[in-house]
Amino acid sequence: MNPTVPQAGYTVQREQTLSLFWTERVNDPVNGLGGCVRTAARHEVAAGFQRTVASGVDPNCLAVDSLKRTVYWSDRSKGAITRASVDDNGHTELIAEGCFGHRHLDGPWGSASWFQWRLLAPQRQPRPLRGLREAPCSPPQSVL
Amino acid sequence: MGFSRISLLSFSTNRLAVDPSTSTLIWSSAGHGKIRRSDLEGQNVQTISDGDTNAWSASGPWGLAPHLRPGCLSARVPSGMRRANDLGPATGVGRVFWSSWGRVSCCELSDGKVRDVVRGLVDPIGLALDARNNRIFWSDAKAGKVQCANLDGSRVCDVATGLAEPWGIALGPTHIFWTERRRGAIMSCSLRTGQVSQMPARPRCPPPPALQPKSLTQTLAHTLTLNPKATPPRACAKPSAAPH
Numbered sequence: 567m568n569p570t571v572p573q574a575g576y577t578v579q580r581e582q583t584l585s586l587f588w589t590e591r592v593n594d595p596v597n598g599l600g601g602c603v604r605t606a607a608r609h610e611v612a613a614g615f616q617r618t619v620a621s622g623v624d625p626n627c628l629a630v631d632s633l634k635r636t637v638y639w640s641d642r643s644k645g646a647i648t649r650a651s652v653d654d655n656g657h658t659e660l661i662a663e664g665c666f667g668h669r670h671l672d673g674p675w676g677s678a679s680w681f682q683w684r685l686l687a688p689q690r691q692p693r694p695l696r697g698l699r700e701a702p703c704s705p706p707q708s709v710l
Numbered sequence: 711m712g713f714s715r716i717s718l719l720s721f722s723t724n725r726l727a728v729d730p731s732t733s734t735l736i737w738s739s740a741g742h743g744k745i746r747r748s749d750l751e752g753q754n755v756q757t758i759s760d761g762d763t764n765a766w767s768a769s770g771p772w773g774l775a776p777h778l779r780p781g782c783l784s785a786r787v788p789s790g791m792r793r794a795n796d797l798g799p800a801t802g803v804g805r806v807f808w809s810s811w812g813r814v815s816c817c818e819l820s821d822g823k824v825r826d827v828v829r830g831l832v833d834p835i836g837l838a839l840d841a842r843n844n845r846i847f848w849s850d851a852k853a854g855k856v857q858c859a860n861l862d863g864s865r866v867c868d869v870a871t872g873l874a875e876p877w878g879i880a881l882g883p884t885h886i887f888w889t890e891r892r893r894g895a896i897m898s899c900s901l902r903t904g905q906v907s908q909m910p911a912r913p914r915c916p917p918p919p920a921l922q923p924k925s926l927t928q929t930l931a932h933t934l935t936l937n938p939k940a941t942p943p944r945a946c947a948k949p950s951a952a953p954h
Binding site for chain 2: 584586588589590608611626627628629630631632633634636638639640647661662
């Protein structure tokens with residue numbers, strides 16, 4: 567990568583290699599849902615090599631700033647935008663939080679419609695948590 | 711514009727895009743078509759488009775592809791302006807494309823007008839913009855296709871068909887890349903020859919134990935992007951006309 571002369575206030579760097587970035591989600595039954603952001607150069611992907619930019623995250627969408635060599639992703643569980651430098655292994659930085667709405671509370675239907683839905687469907691009350699004392703009594707089954 | 715800081719609820723799908731030439735970070739939220747931007751530090755959050763409020767979907771816009779005017783000072787939304795209408799019709803800040811249920815839509819940021827570029831699709835997800843050739847690519851997960859069209863919506867054609875839930879998509883100088891979420895694979899198609907090939911997804915080096923998948927099918931490479939060749943920002947002589 568050879569940095570070139572900045573033009574018009576921008577630091578322009580020409581990439582010599584084309585890199586691919588992708589996210590992975592791993593549904594591990596022991597550790598739960600985990601995810602990572604990986605990258606590899608074009609020819610390295612074909613050879614099976616890859617490098618982890620960030621791990622232990624829950625990425626949903628990915629975007630790359632090729633000029634500053636920074637990868638951004640939206641974190642599904644935090645509702646945040648996080649970034650990490652491609653060259654800095656493992657260091658992530660949260661830059662925005664609470665910027666993604668919830669489908670019930672941040673839409674054009676809004677909270678009013680959400681409450682309206684609750685009023686129109688009063689029979690759909692949330693189920694109480696089942697504890698040992700609240701376990702429904704099922705009729706005894708005959709044992710043949 | 712209030713941004714609800716909800717952390718205890720499950721957040722739905724949201725899209726993210728970076729335009730390095732204008733130092734702009736753009737994202738969409740679930741539940742509505744609002745598209746917001748900030749600088750690369752996450753500051754100066756503004757709504758640049760209300761999207762198509764008539765086409766509300768619970769999952770929000772899926773793919774997001776900004777087509778801003780690089781090198782043009784008016785491409786930066788001034789800090790005091792909050793909405794696209796404040797920018798005036800002649801500033802020419804560019805457009806934003808997104809995919810939603812069965813369609814690919816576009817918002818001209820100068821006037822905030824939203825229109826459908828392509829209709830009649832099944833479930834377009836990923837979106838990639840080829841500004842040089844005025845084309846747009848998208849992945850249709852349920853139809854199992856990767857398709858493309860001109861930026862005005864004409865000449866819709868299939869790039870690859872018979873795919874297993876194509877998801878993220880990215881455009882390179884010679885190839886179009888996408889992920890097949892069901893198979894956990896990265897695919898590519900040569901833009902010159904049209905040959906589709908699969909890139910090996912199983913790493914030669916084992917991943918860390920915390921991320922060790924049980925099998926390859928449990929590894930879902932569901933989003934893909936890449937860094938295109940960085941080009942110096944070009945001077946913007948005058949904003950070009952919006953496609954029709």
